[in-house]
Amino acid sequence: MKYGIAFKLGVLLALVGVLAAGLSGFYAYAASREILLKSAKQELLTSTRVLARRITLNREEVSRNLLMLATHPAVLRALQEPDAEAPAEQMATLFKQLMLANPSYFQLRLISASAHGLERVRVDRQLAGLIRVSGEDLQEKGHFDYVADTLKLAAGETYLSRISINHERGANTGQDQPTLQLAMPVRSQGGDAAAGLIVVNVDLNGMFALLQADLPAGFKLFLANGEGDILIHPDSARTFGFDRGRRVLMQDEMAQVADIVSGRFDAAVFETSENDYAMAPMVAAFIGQTIKVHSNESRLVLGLAQPLAEVLSRSQPLASELLQIVSLLCLLCLLLAAGLARAITRPINAVSAAAQRFAEGLPPGPLPLARKDELGSLARSFAWMQGQISEQMADLLRKQEALEHLAQHDMLTGLPNRRLLEVRLDGFIAAARRHGGGVCVLFIDLDRFKVLNDRYGHDAGDAVLKIIAERLLGMMREVDTVARLGGDEFVVLLEAQTSMDHVAAIAEKLLSGLTAPIAYQGHELALGASIGIGRYPQDGQTRAEIMAKADQAMYAAKAVGQGGVRFYSSAKE
Structure with missing residues (x-):
């Protein structure tokens, strides 16, 4: 049986149309997927930097609180007159007010430089509330490094400890919890030696829980010290390995973080695969954060991650629309190829060219939107798809601008920060x-x-x-x-x-x-x-x-x- 040229041309055009529709849909979907991934990476990196800035602001806020306490008129009296109850009671009241305003503070103490570092005023956060510790329950802390190191600092300088598990003896809720200690010396005006120091124990988990509460749902938080020891991880069994006699390093789990730990790079954004790190595939952004204080630890590695499936889920409506568009085109090509071979060639090429230009970031060019047939419907659907992608890109841009505004302005007054x-x-x-x-x-x-x-x-x-x-x-x-x-x-x-x-x-x-x-x-x-x-x-x-x-x-x-x-x-x- 011989087939005529019309049949052959119709079959050929039908095959070409199906192929063009499939390739256009696939290319548009691949391009939109890549755009979504790039936008998600940029959003993650911006969010990580904003979070790092908030950590720095929190640390600066603690330093300002310490400076206020260290320069209070009652603090020297409490140190120089250990038997006088009035200045000690006044300092205890200040400690409680600060701890009420800052739920992440486990403990506030005034420690004397004399008497083997005896605690003069101490307020602990316990399950029952804020408790002032006094009398024989006050302890000598002169054998701890943070006491000696802080007493060597000049007035107004802040000591920052390494982030570690708190094993100091005591009944506060921070015992055996991840803790950060900040301290400031107390110096009399014109005095050569420090009379004592103010020490605050900060709840690391509580502080980062407050920060993570402002992040979108599904974001995972990572934190490591300057050597890469994991401090915060979705799997808590991997944290603070050095406290249990073993090292669990972030760079061993994520090789892309090694250059940040070494200081070669300040930031890294990457994707993980199905078998990496014993976790589901994700998009992650890590930065190195330098803390400029008198401390043994001057660098932290901070990271945010979002499940890859959650990022790609935004493209599912687009994929459904593309599938409908391709299916419609295939059906039209099969039904109308024989009689409309010449008529459908030009519109299909126009749609394919528009998809190509749009995928390359160029204007899509003219589309047969005025046609009343299926090709016009296809062109309008493609234009709708373009509008959907543009709207998603505009939404991502607005979120990025909002994050940048948040990083540069005060949240309460709206003034520049x-x-x-x-x-x-x-x-x-x-x-x-x-x-x-x-x-x-x-x-x-x-x-x-x-x-x-x-x-x-x-x-x-x-x-x-x-x-x-x-x-x-x-x-x-x-x-x-x-x-x-x-x-x-x-x-x-x-x-x-x-x-x-x-x-x-x-x-x-x-x-x-x-x-x-x-x-x-x-x-x-x-x-x-x-x-x-x-x-x-x-x-x-x-x-x-x-x-x-x-x-x-x-x-x-x-x-x-x-x-x-x-x-x-x-x-x-």
Whole structure:
């Protein structure tokens, strides 16, 4: 039996159409899958960096708390007058307030440099609540390394221990738990030797549980020390192997992490296969995080992972649509190839070319959307598919921008945080150095904020901070920067060259606005503020110098009396 050319052409066109449809669908699916994987990797890396920044901010917050305790007037009395109960009771009250505000604190202690490192004040977190330990239950800690190492530090410097299992004798809930110790020496003004030290034990699991609670569901958290010893892992049996006499290293389980542990690279993003690491396939991002404090451990390896199946599940609706499109095209080709061979060639080629261009990231080109037949339906379905992918990409971009905004702005007030402030200050200094001019930093610390916070609660404190932020923004120009460093500390950054009198006038204007009463739930809340001013180039040449000088000036203003303004040049007098 001989077949005519129409039949052969129809069969040929049908086969070509089926093949083109299948390849177009497969290529579009493969391209969308690759785009999803790349987006997921970038999102994971961004999330890991944001998490690392939050860890650094938490550590800095602990250091600020330690500095507040170490410089409190009652701390030296508690050390120098061990028989006086009033200063010890006052410090114990401060310890309890801090531990109430920070649930991750296992224990806060004031340890004397004398009497073999005897504990003078100690508050433990127990199942029954916060307990002050006193009398014969206070222990001598002079034989522990963290005591000797901390006493050698200068005033304001922070000691950071290695992350380990806490085996110190005691009844607090942190015993035999992963713990991080931070400590700061207590020094009298002009004293040669430290009189003692403040030590806080931080619950590692609790701190990271709070951080992980903000991550999307399904994300897995990994943490290792600078040598690669696993500290946090989805499988808890792999953690703290060195505490049980064996080493369980992250680089042995994930070879891609070895270069981060060695310091060759700061970040790695990779996929794992079915048989890797005794876990389901996943997409992972790891970074090396350097902690710049006086410590035996200056580097951590932090990682986030997401199951590969969860990432690829986003492509399932697209795969279903592609399958329907390909099936429809195959059916049309089989039914209409004989009579419409010439008519269907051009539209199929157009769709295939559009899929190719779209997969390469180019505009898809013209499609036969106006046709009323199945090819028009195919073209419209392809356009819908393109819209779905574009919408997913836009959604991923919005999430990435939100994460970047979160990393650079204060969550409560929406003001720039320390990171964005430092970037802008570096830019202003660089511009002033090139073109001449100056930069001013106004360091603002609210007075009586802690009293207000303790009396009316944290909700009132948060409301006050938001109102203060709005007042500062309302009093400054758009070209100036208003930032919140944390707590009740704000910074105003003036870009333009200004005279000392002009800056003083601005500071007085801010002081007047900040001290105006605040209405809150029928109460009039009165606050004060102390403002320290550091200027470039008069007070320093770098960001760190200007910020430090402004901070010193603020403390000088606070020392004279609440509600003052002080330039650094005046603070030295």
